[in-house]
Amino acid sequence: MAIERTSSNPLSVTLAFEPTWRWIDETSGEHVHNYEFETAVNADIELLRNRLYAGFNLLYEPEYTHTLTNETVRETTVWRFGGAVDPPRAEACSWAPRSGISATMTTSPCRPSRAMR
Numbered sequence: 001m002a003i004e005r006t007s008s009n010p011l012s013v014t015l016a017f018e019p020t021w022r023w024i025d026e027t028s029g030e031h032v033h034n035y036e037f038e039t040a041v042n043a044d045i046e047l048l049r050n051r052l053y054a055g056f057n058l059l060y061e062p063e064y065t066h067t068l069t070n071e072t073v074r075e076t077t078v079w080r081f082g083g084a085v086d087p088p089r090a091e092a093c094s095w096a097p098r099s100g101i102s103a104t105m106t107t108s109p110c111r112p113s114r115a116m117r
Contacts, residue, residue: 010046015039025065033066047084056082 005012022034044055059079066072 005046010049012044014042016042025067031068034063035065036061036063052084052086054082054084056080 001012002015003009003011003013016039018036018038018040020034020036020038022036023031025032025034038059038061040060041058042055043057044053046053057080059077061077063075063077064072065074
């Protein structure tokens with residue numbers, strides 16, 4: 001964790017690095033030299049104490065593949081996502097989901113989504 005959330009700091013940032021080397025192609029099974037370096041940045045901030053959070057995730061993954069036929073393939077994946085969430089508090093709710101429906105489908109802590117009504 002690069003920055004940890006504390007009572008005086010509402011921001012949290014995590015950095016992750018995942019290098020990968022492969023000698024066999026995941027799809028074809030062909031012998032290759034494949035190198036990836038997945039890099040992720042995950043950040044969130046507490047907007048309202050214990051109530052509202054906003055987050056942002058960024059993934060950058062360059063990939064290099066060299067085959068036995070001397071073919072070289074370079075790919076790059078960039079993925080980003082951001083949003084805000086109001087975490088559910090089950091103890092504050094007076095309803096229960098129908099049998100077989102997960103309580104995680106709610107849109108707010110005390111109101112079931114339309115699918116659950």
